[in-house]
Amino acid sequence: DAGVTQSPTHLIKTRGQQVTLRCSPKSGHDTVSWYQQALGQGPQFIFQYYEEEERQRGNFPDRFSGHQFPNYSSELNVNALLLGDSALYLCASSFLYGGAYEQYFGPGTRLTVT
Amino acid sequence: AQSVSQHNHHVILSEAASLELGCNYSYGGTVNLFWYVQYPGQHLQLLLKYFSGDPLVKGIKGFEAEFIKSKFSFNLRKPSVQWSDTAEYFCAVNAEAAGNKLTFGGGTRVLVKP
Numbered sequence: 001d002a003g004v005t006q007s008p009t010h011l012i013k014t015r016g017q018q019v020t021l022r023c024s025p026k027s028g029h030d031t032v033s034w035y036q037q038a039l040g041q042g043p044q045f046i047f048q049y050y051e052e053e054e055r056q057r058g059n060f061p062d063r064f065s066g067h068q069f070p071n072y073s074s075e076l077n078v079n080a081l082l083l084g085d086s087a088l089y090l091c092a093s094s095f096l097y098g099g100a101y102e103q104y105f106g107p108g109t110r111l112t113v114t
Numbered sequence: 115a116q117s118v119s120q121h122n123h124h125v126i127l128s129e130a131a132s133l134e135l136g137c138n139y140s141y142g143g144t145v146n147l148f149w150y151v152q153y154p155g156q157h158l159q160l161l162l163k164y165f166s167g168d169p170l171v172k173g174i175k176g177f178e179a180e181f182i183k184s185k186f187s188f189n190l191r192k193p194s195v196q197w198s199d200t201a202e203y204f205c206a207v208n209a210e211a212a213g214n215k216l217t218f219g220g221g222t223r224v225l226v227k228p
Binding site: 004031033035040041042043044045048055056058090092094102103104105106107108 | 118120148150156157158159160163204206212213214215216217218219220221
């Protein structure tokens with residue numbers, strides 16, 4: 001049973017560019033959440049997708065957007081990159097209903113903005 | 115808004131020593147509590163979780179945590195650590211009224227000397 005997968009593993013972009021990160025959830029999971037983990041800090045919630053819609057959003061600007069596909073996979077898009085967007089981006093999948101709320105994390109995408 | 119504090123940023127101890135990591139959260143309603151571990155070069159893994167019932171929960175690899183509601187705390191313990199416990203540990207809270215997004219603490223880096 002494959003866990004949560006993310007691509008790419010590493011990415012280097014220039015300020016002002018746009019980036020797309022991808023996530024495939026654990027088999028059977030219907031909900032994908034994205035987190036940003038800056039160096040030396042805990043992950044911070046960006047947003048969550050369920051049934052192809054954004055359900056919840058953290059304190060991130062509109063430059064951060066996402067999408068969920070019918071197969072539950074998800075993309076995170078960041079426009080007009082800033083140096084401060086350099087971080088590890090984590091995807092987590094879970095069942096939205098069912099009581100467990102346990103989230104399984106992928107290995108992350110390391111984004112470096114220069 | 116909910117927040118999570120982990121008081122120790124770095125902990126260094128020798129093998130066989132006991133470990134206790136503090137975690138306090140601020141939220142007055144019903145919460146689900148988690149401890150995640152991130153071993154060097156690996157992704158976040160769930161150590162243990164508390165949803166309801168016995169406030170003393172046991173997780174993988176000999177870890178346990180105690181939920182003390184009156185103190186808004188969920189401290190992690192292990193009686194005797196091993197070198198392989200070297201990792202970063204994150205406490206996380208999910209407030210049931212806030213959906214299933216996780217709010218993480220800043221993490222504690224634990225170094226176990228052989």
